[in-house]
Amino acid sequence: MLGEVLRKPDKGKSSGVLFGDHERYVDWDGRSEDPQGSPGGALRRELEAGHSSPITEYTITQTAMKELLLGIFENPVIVYTLLALVPLIFVIPFALFAVWWERKISAHMQDRLGPMRTGGWHGWAQTIADILKLIQKEDIIPSAADRRLFKLAPYIVFAGSYAAYAAIPFSAAYIGSEINIGLFYVIAISSIVVVGLLMAGWASNNKWSLFGAMRSAAQIVSYEIPIALGLLAVVMVAGTFDLQEINRMQSGWFWNWFMFQKFPFLFLAMIVYFVASLAEVNRTPFDIPEAESELVGGYHTEYGGMRFALLFLSEYANMFAVSAVASTVFLGGWNSPFGSFLSGPVLGFFWFLAKGMAFIFVQMWLRWTLPRLRVDQLMYVGWKVLIPFGFVIVFGVGIWTLAVR
Amino acid sequence: MGSYFRNVWDGVMTVLIGMKVTWKHLFVPAVTIQYPDVKLTLPDRARNRLYVNMDDCIGCDQCSMACPVDCITIETIKSTPDVDLGLTSVGTKKRLYVPRFDIDIAKCCYCGLCVPPCPTDCIVMTDVYEFSEYERQNLIYSFATMSPEQIDQAKTKLTAYEKEQAAKKAASAAAKPAAPKPAAAAVSAGAKPPGAPAPKPEPLPGDGSPKVPETKP
Numbered sequence: 001m002l003g004e005v006l007r008k009p010d011k012g013k014s015s016g017v018l019f020g021d022h023e024r025y026v027d028w029d030g031r032s033e034d035p036q037g038s039p040g041g042a043l044r045r046e047l048e049a050g051h052s053s054p055i056t057e058y059t060i061t062q063t064a065m066k067e068l069l070l071g072i073f074e075n076p077v078i079v080y081t082l083l084a085l086v087p088l089i090f091v092i093p094f095a096l097f098a099v100w101w102e103r104k105i106s107a108h109m110q111d112r113l114g115p116m117r118t119g120g121w122h123g124w125a126q127t128i129a130d131i132l133k134l135i136q137k138e139d140i141i142p143s144a145a146d147r148r149l150f151k152l153a154p155y156i157v158f159a160g161s162y163a164a165y166a167a168i169p170f171s172a173a174y175i176g177s178e179i180n181i182g183l184f185y186v187i188a189i190s191s192i193v194v195v196g197l198l199m200a201g202w203a204s205n206n207k208w209s210l211f212g213a214m215r216s217a218a219q220i221v222s223y224e225i226p227i228a229l230g231l232l233a234v235v236m237v238a239g240t241f242d243l244q245e246i247n248r249m250q251s252g253w254f255w256n257w258f259m260f261q262k263f264p265f266l267f268l269a270m271i272v273y274f275v276a277s278l279a280e281v282n283r284t285p286f287d288i289p290e291a292e293s294e295l296v297g298g299y300h301t302e303y304g305g306m307r308f309a310l311l312f313l314s315e316y317a318n319m320f321a322v323s324a325v326a327s328t329v330f331l332g333g334w335n336s337p338f339g340s341f342l343s344g345p346v347l348g349f350f351w352f353l354a355k356g357m358a359f360i361f362v363q364m365w366l367r368w369t370l371p372r373l374r375v376d377q378l379m380y381v382g383w384k385v386l387i388p389f390g391f392v393i394v395f396g397v398g399i400w401t402l403a404v405r
Numbered sequence: 406m407g408s409y410f411r412n413v414w415d416g417v418m419t420v421l422i423g424m425k426v427t428w429k430h431l432f433v434p435a436v437t438i439q440y441p442d443v444k445l446t447l448p449d450r451a452r453n454r455l456y457v458n459m460d461d462c463i464g465c466d467q468c469s470m471a472c473p474v475d476c477i478t479i480e481t482i483k484s485t486p487d488v489d490l491g492l493t494s495v496g497t498k499k500r501l502y503v504p505r506f507d508i509d510i511a512k513c514c515y516c517g518l519c520v521p522p523c524p525t526d527c528i529v530m531t532d533v534y535e536f537s538e539y540e541r542q543n544l545i546y547s548f549a550t551m552s553p554e555q556i557d558q559a560k561t562k563l564t565a566y567e568k569e570q571a572a573k574k575a576a577s578a579a580a581k582p583a584a585p586k587p588a589a590a591a592v593s594a595g596a597k598p599p600g601a602p603a604p605k606p607e608p609l610p611g612d613g614s615p616k617v618p619e620t621k622p
């Protein structure tokens with residue numbers, strides 16, 4: 001059983017699409033080899049015609065893991081539950097690290113030091129201590145709160161942000177589910193978060209919470225559109241929603257990344273997407289739903305202990321989810337910037353993480369640079385700047401794709 | 406339309422300028438001082454916890470009188486002429502025992518008014534500022550060095566001497582009008598607080614104060 005699972009796929013069949021062999025993808029929009037001129041071009045047809053994907057080059061793939069676990073447990077429910085928990089191995093340490101990192105960045109940007117004592121070196125264990133404290137705290141539910149919704153909301157928020165990880169390609173060898181509408185799924189499922197936020201704000205029975213939740217809903221609904229437009233521009237170029245395939249199209253040197261294609265349209269699309277994603281995850285300068293100085297804590301004012309930790313965790317999970325989408329769609333995801341140099345499934349994870357963290361860093365950098373926008377300014381930026389720019393980008397990319405065959 | 410694009414452009418550029426500023430500050434050394442590990446050097450004349458050098462104290466009570474919040478409590482016992490309490494470091498002869506010298510540092514307002522009146526410079530403000538306690542009682546510092554036995558001894562001796570003097574005076578008064586000797590001085594012997602230091606074997610620090618009424622032992 002095990003040998004069968006770990007068996008390498010047929011070498012001769014797939015040798016043309018080896019991971020490092022980027023020459024074929026340089027022409028990914030298929031101008032020279034593609035008489036039909038369909039977006040996505042030569043690569044896509046090759047993938048459709050030949051074997052499934054370069055993923056099969058690696059012995060440990062999602063399918064292999066699944067079959068291996070099925071062999072051990074022989075119960076699909078257990079196996080799929082375990083597989084669903086795999087991104088959690090990444091998300092929780094990431095959230096702990098990101099909170100500490102954010103505190104350090106904010107501190108150093110303000111000429112402070114931040115946490116320095118817990119755990120020895122630069123307070124690295126501070127967030128671990130924090131989470132242990134939060135876990136031990138009493139679970140307080142306000143007496144006037146809607147108990148059932150109040151309890152349920154953090155789980156919905158976390159489920160929304162965690163579900164996005166199902167379609168995020170962490171490496172060439174690992175993606176939770178390689179569905180062909182991956183990008184669409186990520187945008188759609190992360191909107192579930194707003195339901196949880198509204199639920200939390202409403203159930204708290206607190207005016208500040210409700211204000212925060214309503215602002216959050218207004219903001220996320222508005223900024224879904226520029227996000228969708230920014231990604232749509234890439235989808236028009238790539239011709240697919242499949243995130244793993246979008247990654248493969250960007251292999252080779254870094255100038256193959258979609259960020260540098262159809263210049264400047266996709267570069268602007270990245271900026272539009274990034275700015276809108278800040279609003280999507282309620283980060284400064286679009287943090288009016290939390291707005292510590294006006295709304296206490298927004299929708300999580302009434303939360304404490306474990307439920308607060310869950311809301312916080314999902315906030316950071318969401319931050320990484322949008323950064324991961326940005327790095328996958330615009331920065332080539334797990335592709336090494338140097339062609340086949342330093343590439344591979346493990347290094348691919350490293351590159352993916354590095355690009356995601358770079359986005360996270362910019363998010364934090366902006367947070368500690370900019371003040372909060374007013375609600376009307378927020379709506380101005382969303383509807384009068386990002387959306388028109390998004391339309392122009394989509395239009396420009398469309399014209400370019402049609403005109404330059 | 407032009408103002409719209411200028412607005413967007415300004416927005417982007419000002420954000421970038423702001424990011425440049427924060428980026429620079431990311432590498433500016435922090436101004437934070439890691440307090441328990443690193444401490445700021447205090448100014449030379451910083452006024453913090455009081456300290457009394459009992460070897461130099463002559464029991465003159467001037468610091469106590471100067472104190473605006475009455476946080477210093479001093480009791481003294483006169484010494485008899487046959488006892489030599491020694492000299493202070495500035496050469497003043499000590500004439501009084503000091504069985505009690507308490508400073509309630511919780512009351513102290515760190516004004517420093519007790520320091521200049523001291524004729525022997527034995528009360529000083531140090532640079533120690535970390536002396537928090539869990540019990541307020543622990544903030545009453547006792548500087549006196551006499552043991553209860555020594556205090557009793559000194560008192561007994563003084564009482565005996567006074568009796569003797571009174572007898573002498575009576576005798577001389579009976580003989581002829583003589584130069585009187587007022588013997589009354591501050592004779593108060595409070596019980597020493599429990600935290601007092603170990604008794605000293607040698608003659609006890611007491612003193613004759615320069616400004617205290619000229620009482621001859």
